[in-house]
Amino acid sequence: MNENPVALGSEAETSSKTAVKMRGTGVDVFYGDKQALFGVNLDIPENQVIALIGPSGCGKSTFLRCLNRMNDTIDICRVTGEITLDDQNVYDPSVDVVELRARVGMVFQKPNPFPKSIFENVAYGPRIHGLARTRSELEEIAVTSLEKAGLFEEVKDRLHEPGTGLSGGQQQRLCIARAIAVSPEVILMDEPCSALDPIATARVEELIDDLRQNYTIVIVTHSMQQAARVSQRTAMFHLGYLVEEDETDTIFTNPSNPKTQDYITGRYG
Numbered sequence: 001m002n003e004n005p006v007a008l009g010s011e012a013e014t015s016s017k018t019a020v021k022m023r024g025t026g027v028d029v030f031y032g033d034k035q036a037l038f039g040v041n042l043d044i045p046e047n048q049v050i051a052l053i054g055p056s057g058c059g060k061s062t063f064l065r066c067l068n069r070m071n072d073t074i075d076i077c078r079v080t081g082e083i084t085l086d087d088q089n090v091y092d093p094s095v096d097v098v099e100l101r102a103r104v105g106m107v108f109q110k111p112n113p114f115p116k117s118i119f120e121n122v123a124y125g126p127r128i129h130g131l132a133r134t135r136s137e138l139e140e141i142a143v144t145s146l147e148k149a150g151l152f153e154e155v156k157d158r159l160h161e162p163g164t165g166l167s168g169g170q171q172q173r174l175c176i177a178r179a180i181a182v183s184p185e186v187i188l189m190d191e192p193c194s195a196l197d198p199i200a201t202a203r204v205e206e207l208i209d210d211l212r213q214n215y216t217i218v219i220v221t222h223s224m225q226q227a228a229r230v231s232q233r234t235a236m237f238h239l240g241y242l243v244e245e246d247e248t249d250t251i252f253t254n255p256s257n258p259k260t261q262d263y264i265t266g267r268y269g
Helices: 003-017 060-066 097-103 118-128 135-148 168-180 198-211 224-230 248-253 258-264
Strands: 020-031 034-045 049-053 077-085 104-107 186-190 216-220 233-238 241-247
Touching (some): 020 216, 034 241, 049 060, 049 224, 060 216, 060 233, 097 104, 135 168, 224 248, 248 258
Parallel strands (some): 049 233
Antiparallel strands (some): 020 077, 233 241
């Protein structure tokens, strides 16, 4: 008897406090004949961090890749349902995928800097999107992006050296700077710290907390501790289904679904 009023109350509370930036409604994903996601309904609040958690193969990265149509690059992948960004369906035929991926940037599991200089890694996106009219504007965007990514002070004397020469943690922050440089509204992060040591991980987590002032962030993580540290809301996936979604504190202290309880207490995963 108590479950529905609680769920309705928390949903109403979320909508009254925070605007919804992106929304998935009835999202199904198929890889050939295999269905990977089943009817996912999820609101992504503006200027917050939402963590997607769950065991390996549960569909969290598949859902993340739907948000900027990265699944388009997989021939056998088919997405049905609706995903909106500011109430516009991102799968509408009129949507320019290149522009969508500028608005919804992505940071991958392993740092993947371009084989270019640190400066050119960050300047590449603004240049091809025509965001800078002059060299000085391009330099300003690059420097500002590196500052926002907490990297500029470490690399300001080596901007024209290869980005691949940086440490792993620095490379990941360079990739975050590269994503920021095209002025996205949403940043997707697919296990951004899984290849990093604890010190580099802490730097990236601090950065995520700073970035949410200006960006909406969706992070996939296997680390329960990381989800608890960086996110305001958490969504739990299991076997292709969204099991529950709520404020992060609630998910970790008083989850409503036994599967969530079992996962966060380490009974499976």
